[in-house]
Amino acid sequence: MSTNVKEYLLELCCSYTVVSVLGAVVNILVGGQTNNINVLVMFSFCAIIVFVLSLHRLFDAVSPLVMIIVQYLVACGVCALLVLVLSILIEPVTPRGWFEFWRSFTIPYIIGAGYYYYRVFSDAKKQNELINELREKRGEM
């Protein structure tokens, strides 16, 4: 099995575990219930999103901001397509359902993107300190 596939499966397992545990916690807190279709949809969403995010190497030439926006649009579009197919095959999705889908997709994505943004700046700060330390030791400053 190639390294890329192994990495993908590992990330999928981790993200699905986090999502399902969080979902269970939320259900306990608000007294909600889930069904088998929801579990499968949740897994499919995880598989799609992890796959789209794992394509980040294709976006090396563009800025991370553009990459985040493009990946959001692609992942959201593919997931919406899946919901549309399920809506036709199983049960029609109401306008409120579409809104809930968009909200539950967008909020975690924005939180993740915000964290990435923060890491870019905090990493640069740490690396600046390291570079200054190295330059000082070598008497370049």
Place this chain on the structure above:
Amino acid sequence: MKLNLYENKNDMNEHVDVYYSNMRPVIRQLIDTVNSERPSLSGRPADEDLDDGDEVLLDPRNIYYLDHVERKLFAYTKDGVYRVMNTLAVCEEMLWNYGFVRVSKSNLVNIYKIVQLKPDLNMKVYASFDNGERICINRSYKKSFSDYLQKMRGMV
């Protein structure tokens, strides 16, 4: 300049003899290289014809970064730009211990010449040098760049 190399596996007393007519910069650089045992790159000023330009030895400490453009390798120093007749991969291996790290497919930067790392609003991170130039640190090389800084910290 004529170069003679003599290999003698039994000779434990390795030495270099320099015969010169006057103490030109290239001779001085050669002496510095032998004395310090640092690697040096030979290059020619990029704005001159390769056959006419005087070859100079470049001290890695004076190089800001190496840039690979259209199958040609250029070294950027405070004094100017030099064409280096070597590949980026060879330079990377040769200069690894001297503060040079790959930050993109075509750039090798000297970390001791970086004044500041600055992320843009679009999340691209740039390394700024004291000559005002800046080089983008590619996302794919971000981790290796960070690891390299940690390794150098342990070595210095």
